[in-house]
Amino acid sequence: MSAITKYFQLDELHTNYKTEILAGFTTFISMAYILFVNPSVLGAAGMDKGAVFTATALASAIGCILMGVLARYPIATAPALGINAFFAYSVVIGMKVPWQTALAGVFVASVIFLLITIFKLREMIIDAIPSDLKFAISSGIGLFIAFLGLNDGGLIVANKSTVVGLGSLSVGTTWLTIFGLIITAILMVRKVPGAIFVGMVLTSLLGIATGLIDLPSSLIASALSLKPTFGVALMHVGDINTIQLAVVVLTFLLVTFFDTAGTLVGLAQQAGFMKDNKMPRVGKALMSDSTAMLAGSVLGTSPVGAYVESSAGIAVGGRSGITAVTTGVLFILGLFFSPLLTVVTTQVTAPALIIVGVLLAQSLKNINWTSLEIAIPSFLIVLGMPLTYSISDGIALGFIMYPITMIAAKRGKEVHPLMYVLFFVFIGFMWILNAQA
Numbered sequence: 001m002s003a004i005t006k007y008f009q010l011d012e013l014h015t016n017y018k019t020e021i022l023a024g025f026t027t028f029i030s031m032a033y034i035l036f037v038n039p040s041v042l043g044a045a046g047m048d049k050g051a052v053f054t055a056t057a058l059a060s061a062i063g064c065i066l067m068g069v070l071a072r073y074p075i076a077t078a079p080a081l082g083i084n085a086f087f088a089y090s091v092v093i094g095m096k097v098p099w100q101t102a103l104a105g106v107f108v109a110s111v112i113f114l115l116i117t118i119f120k121l122r123e124m125i126i127d128a129i130p131s132d133l134k135f136a137i138s139s140g141i142g143l144f145i146a147f148l149g150l151n152d153g154g155l156i157v158a159n160k161s162t163v164v165g166l167g168s169l170s171v172g173t174t175w176l177t178i179f180g181l182i183i184t185a186i187l188m189v190r191k192v193p194g195a196i197f198v199g200m201v202l203t204s205l206l207g208i209a210t211g212l213i214d215l216p217s218s219l220i221a222s223a224l225s226l227k228p229t230f231g232v233a234l235m236h237v238g239d240i241n242t243i244q245l246a247v248v249v250l251t252f253l254l255v256t257f258f259d260t261a262g263t264l265v266g267l268a269q270q271a272g273f274m275k276d277n278k279m280p281r282v283g284k285a286l287m288s289d290s291t292a293m294l295a296g297s298v299l300g301t302s303p304v305g306a307y308v309e310s311s312a313g314i315a316v317g318g319r320s321g322i323t324a325v326t327t328g329v330l331f332i333l334g335l336f337f338s339p340l341l342t343v344v345t346t347q348v349t350a351p352a353l354i355i356v357g358v359l360l361a362q363s364l365k366n367i368n369w370t371s372l373e374i375a376i377p378s379f380l381i382v383l384g385m386p387l388t389y390s391i392s393d394g395i396a397l398g399f400i401m402y403p404i405t406m407i408a409a410k411r412g413k414e415v416h417p418l419m420y421v422l423f424f425v426f427i428g429f430m431w432i433l434n435a436q437a
Contacts, residue, residue: 008072013319020074023318024326026197027076028334030309030349031327034060034078035334036342041084042302045092045099050224053338055299057331058226063292063304064328067321071285074323075267075310077292078331082390083255084302091248100236101245107233107297108240109252114290122286126261128418131277131366133398136378138266138363140385140394145308146357147386153177153350172212173347179206180351188355194316196352203348212347216339223335229300247432252303254429258392260289260305267306269363271314308391309349311356373409377402396426 010016038056039049056079063077091102116122129137150156154174159165167174184199192198207213240249264286268279279285289306296304313323364382368374377398385394403423406415 008320008322010320010322015317015319017322019317020320020322021326022194022197023074023313023316023323025330026194026200026316026352027074027307027310027313027318027323028327028330029197029200029344030312030352031076031078031307032334032344033346033349034081034307035331035338037081038079038084038301041088042099045088045102047099047300048228051226051229051300054224054226054335055229055296055301057335059292059296059299059301059304061328061331062295063289064324064331066288066291067285067306068324068326068328069321071281071288072321073268073273073281073285074271074314074318074320075264075285076307076313076324076327077289077304078307079296079301080256080259080303080305080307083252083259083305086251086255087302095244095248097245097248098236098239100232101239102248103229103233103297103300104236104240105245105249106252106303107237107294109249109256109303110290110294110297112249112253113256114287114294117283117286117290120283122257122261123283125418125422126265126282126286127278128416128422129265130374130402130416130419132368132374132378133381133402134265134269134274134277135363135366136381136398137262137391137395138269139361139367140382141263141266141308141311141391142357142360142363143382144357144385144389144391144394145311145353145360149350149353149357152346152353153181154347155350172210173207173345176203176207176210176212176347177350179203180348181354184351184355196312196316196355199355200344200348200352203351204343207345207348208343213343213345216342218339220336221338226299231298232300233297251432254425254432255390255392256293256303256305258395259390260286262391262395263306263308263310266308266360266363267310267314270311270360271319309353311360312352315356315359371409373405373411376405392429396430399423400426400430 035056039052042052043049060078067073067075087102091097092099154167154171156164157167180199180203183202187195187199268274292304367378380401381394381398384397385391399422403415403420406412
C-alpha cells in the first residue's frame with residue numbers, strides 16, 4: 001500500500017484514498033450520462049445502440065485507467081460530445097457516408113493523433129500557448145460547463161426571440177435543479193467535505209421522493225454484445241479514398257486535438273498542476289487519451305477525449321491518478337449496473353456543473369485585462385466557448401485574434417512561432433467547418 005501511496009504522491013498532493021475514491025465517484029456520476037447519450041446519438045447513424053453502449057463504457061474505462069496510472073492525473077476520458085454529433089449527423093446522415101466508413105475515419109485520425117503525440121508535437125503546442133490564454137481557456141470552460149448545467153437543468157432554454165431565455169418555473173424537474181443548486185451552494189460555502197457529491201445525493205433522493213425520478217426496474221443487467229461494431233473500423237480503412245473523407249478525418253483530428261488540449265489545460269489550472277506555464281507529465285496525459293481514442297475506434301465509438309466533468313471530482317479534492325482509475329473501474333461496473341444509472345438524471349448533475357463552472361471562472365483574475373492585445377483574444381476564448389457550444393471553436397476565435405493584436409501592439413516578436421502556425425491552422429479549421437455546415 002505504501003508503494004501505491006508513493007507512486008501516486010498522495011502525501012505530496014495532500015490527499016488520501018478516501019478523498020480520491022470519492023472524487024472518482026463524483027466524476028463518474030457527473031459524466032455517466034455519456035453511457036446513454038452516446039448510443040442515442042450514434043444510433044441515429046444506424047449503429048447498434050447496445051454495442052455502442054458497451055464500446056462507450058470500455059473506451060472510457062481504458063482512457064481513465066491509462067490517464068490515472070501513466071499520467072497520474074485526476075482527469076477522466078470518454079467519447080466526446082459534439083464530435084459524436086458531427087460523426088452521426090454531418091458525416092453519416094448529411095454526407096451519406098456509411099457509419100462503417102466514418103468509424104474507419106476515426107481510426108485513421110486516432111493513428112495520426114498517436115503519431116503526433118509520440119513525436120511530441122502536441123506537447124510543444126500546449127507549451128507554446130501563453131499563460132494568459134491558458135487562463136482564458138480554463139475560464140471559458142468554466143462558463144461553458146455552467147451553461148451546460150443551466151441548460152440541462154432547464155433553467156436556460158432556447159428562445160426564438162432572444163436566442164436563449166429563462167426556462168419554465170412550472171416544470172418540476174427545473175425546481176429539482178434549483179434545489180440542487182441551492183443546497184450545493186450552501187454546502188460549498190460552509191466548506192462541507194464532498195459538498196458537490198452530497199448535493200447530488202440529496203437531489204437524487206428528493207427526485208425519487210417526489211416522483212420526478214423513477215426508481216430503476218432492476219439493479220443489475222448483463223453487458224451488451226460488442227459484435228456489431230468491434231473491429232469494423234479496421235475492415236473499412238480502405239474506404240478512406242476521397243478528398244471528402246480526408247476532410248472528415250482532418251476534422252475529427254483537429255476538433256479532438258484542441259478540445260482535449262483545452263480541457264487538459266483548464267483542468268490542470270483548476271487543480272494547481274501548472275508550473276512555469278507548463279503542465280508536468282503532459283506527454284503521458286496526451287498519450288493516454290490518444291491510446292483511448294484508438295481503442296475506442298476499434299471497439300466502435302466516436303473519438304474519445306478528456307472530459308470537463310473531471311472538474312467535479314477535482315473540486316471534491318481529487319488530485320492524483322487514483323481519482324481517474326476509480327472513474328475507469330466504475331465505467332466497467334457500469335456495464336452491469338446500467339439500470340441504476342438512470343437515477344442520476346441531468347437535473348442531478350446540472351447543479352454540480354454550475355458550481356464547478358464558478359470555480360473554473362476564478363482563473364479570470366489571472367488574465368492581464370489592462371493590455372488590450374491580451375484582453376481581446378482572451379475575451380473571445382472565454383465568451384466563444386459557451387456561445388459556440390464548443391471548446392475548440394472558442395479556442396479558434398482567440399488563437400486567430402492573438403497574433404493580430406500582438407502585431408498591432410508591436411509585440412509580434414513575443415509571439416511563439418507555433419502560435420503563428422496555429423493562426424493559419426485555425427483559419428483552415430474554421431473554413432473546413434463552414435464548408436461542412
